[in-house]
Amino acid sequence: MPTDQVQLYDTTLRDGSQMEGISLSVEDKIRITKKLDELGFEWIEGGFPGSNPKDAEYFRRLREVKLRHAKVSAFGGTRKPNTTCEADANIQSMVAADTPGVTLVGKASLYQVTDILETTPEENLAMIADTVRYFKQLGKTVFFDAEHFFDGFYGDPDYSLQCLVTAARAGADALVLCDTNGGMTTRSMLRALEAVQQRVKDVRLGIHLHNDAGLAVANSLHAVEAGVWQVQGCVNGYGERCGNADILTIAANLKLKYGIDVLEDEQLARLTEVANYVAELANMALNPQTPYVGAAAFAHKAGYHVAGIIKDEKAYQHVDPALVGNRSRVLVSELSGQRNLVMKLKEAGLDFLSQDEIKRLLELVKEREAQGYQYEGAEASFEMLVRRSLPGYRPPFELEDFVIVERRRVRKGDGGNEMLAEAMVKLTINGETIHTAHEGNGPVNALDGAVRKALNPLFPQLEQVKLVDYKVRILDSQSATGARVRVLIESTDGTRHWTTVGSSTDIIEASWLALADALEYALTTEG
Structure with a gap:
């Protein structure tokens, strides 16, 4: 959604894919592009066409994709030292990508120029000016990523600012200040940003922050407060080392805390869906504690917290989870009170148990958790525990x-x-x-x-049930190979996901207990 206040620029497909453990196929990248377009992001950085054949193929495939909201940019560096844009293969790969915009990364640190790039300060400025001007003459929107800007500013502020002025004079549409090493504190970032605003008057500014000091989201929001127009980040905070600023967390905060309509209400309500969709394609389990979109973002475990949200969910929630497509959850554990059980039973449609039955169930939960079970992460097993305690229940x-x-x-x-x-x-x-x-x-x-x-001929619906994750945790490392283990199994039938747990000193038995719960849950709760 275009806005004169703040523009969201997603770099998941380029910077995010540099995270350890992530390897996206061309088809994955196309799917994520479509999903981010549906979410309403204005710009998507598609990749570095000069770095590998996969990214080059992505841009070829992209020509057949119709996007409603987003524009895609190709990423690459300024021309190499002592050559021309026409002769630089990386520059020409960006031309061949045929995107409406390009994002050019250039050194904005004197140390990086002389010691890492091994060229002269004057040649680096020429590289910036030549490359920006070249793509502007081709009619492209040009974003200049000032790499290592903040570290460079505190090493030699005049040169770092000169790099920005050079890109602006060559016609860059926005100057993006990059905390490439991710170690900038908020006050230091804002001092540098103020110096930029005093020096560069007529070009919009962007911010691109890494999370090595754990400040990427907070600093991005402070930058917006200070007048930055474009915010770059990655879905779920993916990125090299400690990751990039989480663009979904930023979007939710801008919309819900700052009142800036970077997304429509309907798009914001898909935030949790998008987080999980991208995590699935990246083959990275979404951190349950991720703000707004994580499974635990609105989960309540302490008994007095549950007592509060029964009266009013605002008692222990800073926003309505439905605004971002999430939901409240009540956890059941050895720390639970009866209210936790009452809420969980109501969620499962089992809120007809008597007070005595609830008390007995609470004691059973605590007894099981003492044996190594953990129901707060395995709600399907908890539901099966309840159903098996009901009079007349017959297992399939x-x-x-x-x-x-x-x-x-x-x-x-x-x-x-x-x-x-x-x-x-x-x-x-x-x-x-x-x-x-x-x-x-x-x-x-x-x-x-x-x-x-044995089961499939009688229960053909189990053909759709697949195991999607299997985890084993040793509960007592002091017992070595004789330790009790906990097994968690996540299953899906294509529409639902559920998790079950088993615990035993025998890993096979623990696996069976979790597996049996998964299959029985599928049969007992279908429809």
């Missing part, structure tokens, strides 16, 4: 016994060895005993396959 299946056999086998081709697991299970379904066996990639996979072989 019961495991009578299982045996796991593991053996080595020779791989074809390279002659190496690999472990093969086989599970044999005995299940009771509707009073009938069924024996099945299945080979798998490890004992848990074999057990899952054997159980599904």
Whole structure:
């Protein structure tokens, strides 16, 4: 959504993809582009076409994509020392990207110019001027990313400011001040920003902050208060080292705390959806404590907090979660009071238990958590615990016994060895005993396959249930290999996600307990 107050510029596809563990395919980048366009961002930095074939292919594919709100920029550096833009392969790759805008990164630190880039201060200024002017003559919107600006300013302020003046005179549409090393404190950033505003009068300013000191979001907001127009950041704070400023947190704060309409209300309500969508494509679990969009952003555990939100959710929430597409959650643990259970039971449609039943259930929860269970992160297992305690509840299946056999086998081709697991299970379904066996990639996979072989013919809906995450945690490291473990399994049927937990000194049994809860939950709560 264009605004004269603040412009949101997303760099997830370029700077965010530099985060350790992230590797986006071309298709991933196209999907994320479309999602960010739907969210209403005005500019999306698509990548560095001169750095790798994947980014070059992305820009070729992008020509076939129709965007409603966003424009895409290609990223690259100023021309190399002692050459021309026409002869610089990286510059020409940005031309070939054929985007309406380009983002040019140039050194704005004398130390970086002489010691890292190994050129003269005068040549660096010429590189900035030539490259900005070249792309303006091609009719592009040009953003100049002043790399290492803040560190450079405190080393030699005159030269850093001269780099900005040079880009402005060459026609840059905005000068983006970059805290490339991410260590700038708020007061130091604002002093440098004030000096820029006194020196450069007629060009809009942007801010691009890294989070190495944990200040990226806060400093971005302070920069807006001080008059910066464009804010750059990445979805979920992705980025190299400690990440970049989280553009979603910034957007929510600008809209809800500052009253700046960087997004429409309907777009803001999709913030949580977008955070999870991008996390899924990046194959990075979204931090549950992420402001506004995390699963724990509006989660309540302490009994007196729950007592407060029962009366009024504003008692312990700074905004309505629905504004950003999130929801309130009440956690159940050994710290819970009866109000926590009442709220959770109401969420699950089980709010008909008597006071005595609730008391017994609370004691059972505390007893289970003493054995290594943790229900605050496994709400599906908590719901199954409740349902199994109800009079007349009949489980759709019961495991009578299982045996796991593991053996080595020779791989074809390279002659190496690999472990093969086989599970044999005995299940009771509707009073009938069924024996099945299945080979798998490890004992848990074999057990899952054997159980599904028995269940799927009777419950075909389980074909849609997939395991999407599996975590094991040792609860007592002092016991070494004899320690009790906790297993968390996240499952989905394509529309819902749920998490279950199992705990035992036997990792296979703990896995089975979590797996059984996952399958039983799918059958018990469907529809």
